[in-house]
Amino acid sequence: MDTREFSILDLFRVEAETQAQVLTAGLLALERDHALADQLDACMRAAHSLKGAARIVNLAVGVRVAHAMEDCFVAAQKGQLTLRQKQIDLLLGATDLLARIAHTLEADISLWEGEKKRDVDTCLASLAGILAGAEVVPADQDPAALSPAPAGARSGEAAEQGTVGGPGGPRASDRVLRVTAENLNRLLSLAGESLVESRWIKPFAESILRLKRLHHHLGKRLESAREASLGQMTHDSAQAALADAQRHVAECEDLLAQRLVELEMFDRRSINLAHRLYDEALTCRMRPFADGVEGFPRMVRDLAHSLGREVKLEIIGGATQVDRDILTRLDAPLGHLLRNAVDHGIEPPHVRRAAGKPAEGVVRIEAGHSAGALQIIVSDDGCGVDLDKLREAVVARNLTTPEASRALSEAELLEFLFLPGFTMKGTVTDVSGRGVGLDAVQDMVKQVRGTVRVSSKLGQGTRFQLQLPVTLSVVRTLLAEVAGEPYAFPLAYIVRALKLSIAKIALLEGRQHFEFDGRQIGLVTARQVLAADAPSAVGDELPVIVIGDHDHTYGLVVDRFLGERELVVQPLDAQLGKIKDIAAGALMEDGAPVLIVDAEDLIRSMDRLVSGGRLDLVPRGSADVKGQRRKRVLVVDDSLTVREVERKLIGNGGYDVEVAVDGMDGWNAVRTGHFNLVVTDIDMPRMDGIELVTLINKDPNLKSVPVIIVSYKDRDEDRQRGLEAGAAYYLTKGSFHDDTLLQAVIDLIGEPAA
Numbered sequence: 001m002d003t004r005e006f007s008i009l010d011l012f013r014v015e016a017e018t019q020a021q022v023l024t025a026g027l028l029a030l031e032r033d034h035a036l037a038d039q040l041d042a043c044m045r046a047a048h049s050l051k052g053a054a055r056i057v058n059l060a061v062g063v064r065v066a067h068a069m070e071d072c073f074v075a076a077q078k079g080q081l082t083l084r085q086k087q088i089d090l091l092l093g094a095t096d097l098l099a100r101i102a103h104t105l106e107a108d109i110s111l112w113e114g115e116k117k118r119d120v121d122t123c124l125a126s127l128a129g130i131l132a133g134a135e136v137v138p139a140d141q142d143p144a145a146l147s148p149a150p151a152g153a154r155s156g157e158a159a160e161q162g163t164v165g166g167p168g169g170p171r172a173s174d175r176v177l178r179v180t181a182e183n184l185n186r187l188l189s190l191a192g193e194s195l196v197e198s199r200w201i202k203p204f205a206e207s208i209l210r211l212k213r214l215h216h217h218l219g220k221r222l223e224s225a226r227e228a229s230l231g232q233m234t235h236d237s238a239q240a241a242l243a244d245a246q247r248h249v250a251e252c253e254d255l256l257a258q259r260l261v262e263l264e265m266f267d268r269r270s271i272n273l274a275h276r277l278y279d280e281a282l283t284c285r286m287r288p289f290a291d292g293v294e295g296f297p298r299m300v301r302d303l304a305h306s307l308g309r310e311v312k313l314e315i316i317g318g319a320t321q322v323d324r325d326i327l328t329r330l331d332a333p334l335g336h337l338l339r340n341a342v343d344h345g346i347e348p349p350h351v352r353r354a355a356g357k358p359a360e361g362v363v364r365i366e367a368g369h370s371a372g373a374l375q376i377i378v379s380d381d382g383c384g385v386d387l388d389k390l391r392e393a394v395v396a397r398n399l400t401t402p403e404a405s406r407a408l409s410e411a412e413l414l415e416f417l418f419l420p421g422f423t424m425k426g427t428v429t430d431v432s433g434r435g436v437g438l439d440a441v442q443d444m445v446k447q448v449r450g451t452v453r454v455s456s457k458l459g460q461g462t463r464f465q466l467q468l469p470v471t472l473s474v475v476r477t478l479l480a481e482v483a484g485e486p487y488a489f490p491l492a493y494i495v496r497a498l499k500l501s502i503a504k505i506a507l508l509e510g511r512q513h514f515e516f517d518g519r520q521i522g523l524v525t526a527r528q529v530l531a532a533d534a535p536s537a538v539g540d541e542l543p544v545i546v547i548g549d550h551d552h553t554y555g556l557v558v559d560r561f562l563g564e565r566e567l568v569v570q571p572l573d574a575q576l577g578k579i580k581d582i583a584a585g586a587l588m589e590d591g592a593p594v595l596i597v598d599a600e601d602l603i604r605s606m607d608r609l610v611s612g613g614r615l616d617l618v619p620r621g622s623a624d625v626k627g628q629r630r631k632r633v634l635v636v637d638d639s640l641t642v643r644e645v646e647r648k649l650i651g652n653g654g655y656d657v658e659v660a661v662d663g664m665d666g667w668n669a670v671r672t673g674h675f676n677l678v679v680t681d682i683d684m685p686r687m688d689g690i691e692l693v694t695l696i697n698k699d700p701n702l703k704s705v706p707v708i709i710v711s712y713k714d715r716d717e718d719r720q721r722g723l724e725a726g727a728a729y730y731l732t733k734g735s736f737h738d739d740t741l742l743q744a745v746i747d748l749i750g751e752p753a754a
Contacts, residue, residue: 015053016062016102019046021294023069023095028297031088032312037077044073050098061112061120062101068127069094075131085305090126092298097123188473191281192568192587194274205263205640212256219249264640278568282471285325289367289376290318292327296338300363303342310360311346313338317367322374323471326448330376333441337378337464338363340438345382345462355459357381373450373492374470379463385456387413397422414454418442441466446600448472449492467492475569475586475596478672479562480545483532486594487558488567488586493599495546495553497561499674502540505618511610512617514555516546524606525557528616530581541674542618547599554606557618564668567596581605630656631749632673636666636680636692637710646679646710646741653742654752663687667695675705676749679741682711682722690725697726706748710741 026043029036047070054062069091075081083091097119101112112120222245297313304311322330346352346361353359366377391405394416400408416422420439441464445452450468469475469492477488478497496516504514505523512523523544526532544555567586572579583598609615633655637643643659651657658673660666664686670678678696682689689709696702706728711718714732722730729744 009057012053012057012059012062013102016050016098019050020095020099022046024092024298025294027083027088027091027095028301030083031085031301034076034083040073040077044070044077047073059101059109062098065094065098065101065120065123065127068124072127072130081130081133087130089305090123090130094123094127188278188281188285189568189570191274191278192473192570194277202267202640205260205267206644208256208260208263209641209644212253212260215249215252215256219246219253222246222249260641267640268638282473283321285323285471285473286321287324287327288318289320289322289327290315292322292330293318293334293365296334296365299335300338300342303339304346307343308348309342309346310349311342312360312362314362314364316364320367320369320374321470322367323469323473325472326374326468329444329448333444333466334365334376334378336438336441338365341378341380341382341462345380345384347383369470374466374468376466376468377463378466379461381461384458384461385414385417386458387456390414390416393422411453411455414456417454418452449475449490449599451492473569474566476564476566477596478545479565479594480526480543480558481560481562482526482530482558484559485532486562486588486592487526487530488565488594488596489545489547490583490596490599491564493547495548497543497545497672499541500544500555502542505542507617511615514544516553516555521546521553521555522606522610522615523555523557523618524609525616525618526559528609529556529602529605548603552603552607554603556602556606561672563665563672567594569596630654631676631752632656632658633677633679633745633749634658634660634666634669634673634675636660636663636669636678636684636689638662638681638684642681642710649741650679650745653745655745663689663692666692670696670702670705671699677745678705678707679710679745680707682709682713682718690721693722693725693727708741708744708748 023043023046026039026046029039030043047066051063051066051070054060054066072081072083072087072091076083081087104112222242293315297315300311300313341363342361346363347355347357349359352361361380361382363380364378366375366379368375387410390413391408394400394413395402395405399416399419399422405413418438418441422439442452445466445468448468450466452467453465454462455465456462475488476491478491478494479486479488481487500514506513506515506520513520514523515521526545543558543561545558546553546555548554565588570585570587572582572585581598581602582595583601584596586594586596588594633650635643635646635650635657636659637646638661643661647657647659658669658675660669662684663680666678666680667687669675678692680689680692689711693707693709696705696707703726707726708729708731709722709727710731711722712732713719719730728748731741731744
């Protein structure tokens with residue numbers, strides 16, 4: 001640990017915070033099984049370490065409290081004392097007192113020998129009572145002495161960067177650099193810019209390739225001029241000049257070809273380096289999920305005892321890496337969910353026994369990564385939500401009519417739990433009853449672009465599932481073009497992206513709708529919402545993004561899909577204020593800016609258009625626009641040169657061609673865009689061509705799309721492997737020199753549209 005900038009009191013605070021966690025975890029474990037020798041040993045060592053650390057900083061009051069705790073643990077190790085709930089309550093109170101002492105400002109340390117001495121004396125008397133076999137807390141016990149240290153009582157960065165310190169001090173293997181949040185954010189921003197800058201080389205390489213083609217054409221023309229002049233020019237100088245010019249063109253072509261190869265190699269290295277830099281910077285922001293929930297076992301234990309319940313908290317996935325900003329924001333929502341689980345969910349022991357359940361209830365927190373997102377599940381095995389009582393509460397609060405409430409599904413009913421001020425308890429306590437808990441949970445989840453869902457079974461328990469981004473600095477988006485400009489729509493708010501047939505659009509009371517998942521969804525043009533030019537006549541299909549929440553869902557018509565992208569979020573200048581429907585900005589691969597849509601603001605804008613009766617209709621027109629009828633081909637290859645050759649070869653045949661840089665990029669593109677054919681290489685980073693072909697053939701919506709594999713590998717076993725994966729053709733890259741590839745495209749999807 002880098003301690004060069006730490007004061008001696010800072011070091012003690014780090015030590016005290018870490019050892020307090022060890023003591024709390026050990027005492028909670030001993031409460032469940034008082035014979036756990038390893039936990040007794042850990043608690044004794046932690047108290048001993050705190051005593052030694054307090055003595056070094058001349059904190060006599062800390063020495064006395066830690067020594068008294070150590071005596072209790074030694075007595076328990078010798079079998080002279082059994083630590084049960086009452087004794088553990090007092091030892092937990094002493095642990096909290098040590099934490100409060102450690103987090104006292106240096107100028108206020110003397111207060112523990114003056115104004116606050118009564119708290120210390122009361123604690124020491126209680127610990128002495130444990131050794132003497134006293135069964136009750138002294139009557140003059142000051143509740144403040146047993147209150148937990150404030151959650152935010154940390155000593156600046158020092159406490160945040162603390163590591164486990166055993167009897168011998170911090171371990172060398174636990175070294176931590178002291179990095180401020182501001183420096184870390186700058187590092188992450190620079191890494192993101194480096195990632196974008198590295199992609200500048202791609203369009204540059206394409207321009208070099210174009211120059212190579214121009215030189216090639218020049219050489220052809222010089223050759224033609226030379227042949228034409230052979231019959232007219234008889235003097236040797238003219239022919240020598242032409243030959244010299246032709247030789248220089250050939251040298252230029254060779255030089256450009258060599259530079260293109262070098263450029264492609266640099267392109268791969270720089271992109272790989274930028275990704276590694278960005279991933280490392282991102283890792284610096286990540287912390288184990290366990291760091292954010294370390295105080296919850298104590299909270300659940302104390303709350304359960306105050307309510308007369310027996311509850312065990314299980315934490316699964318503590319090693320899951322979470323963005324530090326998200327982890328900080330999770331503290332209050334998870335606290336609300338856990339308090340609800342204990343107060344509303346877990347039944348008293350006698351009720352659970354009568355229902356055939358164990359007397360001890362289980363509340364579980366699970367964390368993990370799923371589909372590129374952070375998933376947190378808070379569940380309990382309690383009584384669950386009584387839907388009939390919930391329906392009555394909804395009607396009693398005039399949130400709906402009795403008739404409408406009977407038509408509500410289970411999921412729709414449970415959504416009422418998240419309304420501000422909604423509660424099913426008839427009385428207000430210091431734990432619950434005000435109806436602010438779940439409202440706060442949903443508010444936090446929306447702030448970080450996440451979702452929350454609840455499910456429940458009567459008599460079996462309730463389950464809350466939070467789907468959150470892994471980090472707030474990167475957002476997964478669907479890029480779509482609107483009036484010639486790209487816009488990024490966060491995937492967290494997208495229900496589905498689809499191609500909607502014009503024939504499926506219905507007109508009802510002057511508004512266009514289409515059926516989606518059994519309900520009618522209103523259709524709105526993105527051009528109208530974003531105040532762009534009016535849309536022109538469209539073809540047979542519309543690119544539609546279904547966006548919204550349970551109450552407000554719309555089909556947003558865009559001009560075309562551009563694919564799925566992960567974007568580094570760049571906040572807009574504060575001087576611009578809040579821009580309507582826009583949340584932030586980002587940079588594309590070529591350095592071009594793109595705006596990230598504020599989905600919630602966008603939904604409100606659509607609501608206002610609908611309620612004001614100002615919706616424009618999607619214009620219907622013929623589908624004979626040349627660009628819309630051209631058959632589309634996706635070329636997937638990690639080689640810049642091969643991609644360009646394939647694109648030009650197929651494009652010159654009259655097809656509309658798009659490219660992807662590797663298998664993963666190709667998979668994202670083929671899922672979000674409509675293609676008639678895919679042409680792919682085999683050996684590529686992140687996802688090879690065989691896996692891409694397999695995924696396409698397994699997807700019910702894509703299995704009709706034929707795939708051509710073009711590879712350098714020409715062995716029979718390679719060819720057989722590709723065809724078995726589902727490829728329609730297997731060609732070698734030597735086929736570029738003839739019409740084999742273009743003929744294969746024609747065989748599979750026919751001639752290009754006129």
